Amino acid sequence: MDNPQHDARYAPPQADVEDVPAIAEGPQLASRAQRFFAIFLDTVFQVLVLSAVSILTPYNPFKTQGNDLWAPDPAGAITGALTFFLLNGYLLATRGQTLGKALLKIRIVRPSGEPASGARLALRYGAGFASGLLAVVLWVYSLIDCLMVFRKSRRCLHDEIADTIVVKT
Numbered sequence: 001m002d003n004p005q006h007d008a009r010y011a012p013p014q015a016d017v018e019d020v021p022a023i024a025e026g027p028q029l030a031s032r033a034q035r036f037f038a039i040f041l042d043t044v045f046q047v048l049v050l051s052a053v054s055i056l057t058p059y060n061p062f063k064t065q066g067n068d069l070w071a072p073d074p075a076g077a078i079t080g081a082l083t084f085f086l087l088n089g090y091l092l093a094t095r096g097q098t099l100g101k102a103l104l105k106i107r108i109v110r111p112s113g114e115p116a117s118g119a120r121l122a123l124r125y126g127a128g129f130a131s132g133l134l135a136v137v138l139w140v141y142s143l144i145d146c147l148m149v150f151r152k153s154r155r156c157l158h159d160e161i162a163d164t165i166v167v168k169t
Contacts, residue, residue: 027113027167029154030106035166041100042088049083070134077132084125092121105169116164124162 030038054060061079088098096108096116108116108124116124131141145157159165 026111027109027165030104030166030168032149032154034104034106034168035149035154035156038098038100038104038106041103042084042098045087045099046080046083049087050079053083070136072133073135074133077129080132081125081129084129093118096121101166106166107169108164109167110163111165113167116162120162120164124158124164127158127161 050061054062061076061083085092091097091099091102092108095102097106101107108121110116110120128138128141128145132138141157148156148160153165155165
């Protein structure tokens with residue numbers, strides 16, 4: 001009988017095993033930093049356009065209807081939405097990107113990876129613009145919306161509403 005100390009069944013493996021990189025399943029999510037800087041750039045572009053409007057026309061889009069947080073401001077919400085869609089509408093409709101997202105090489109898609117429809121994109125951004133009718137609602141919505149990106153899924157409230165994700169291109 002063989003010596004149990006030399007039994008090969010109990011010996012450590014002798015094969016060289018290299019780590020195999022994990023195969024990414026589905027689209028790769030955009031980083032939180034990419035998402036932050038994309039919205040930052042989108043905001044800068046929008047402020048530049050609205051500043052030009054306030055300089056070149058008698059209308060000042062930065063002047064609110066008062067200091068009351070509960071006072072409706074439909075003109076401000078409509079102006080913001082129109083400016084946003086004038087700047088980003090074509091890119092959103094054709095590539096699922098805003099100017100900021102295009103510069104940072106990220107885009108909006110469905111969780112399956114297929115492009116987001118125009119209706120989903122309208123729902124995604126429409127929720128934020130609708131909340132802009134009342135300043136206090138916009139503040140609460142915006143706070144919840146931006147904090148949700150810190151979850152594992154990196155999906156903000158507007159992503160959940162429209163069932164979208166933001167991925168690297």
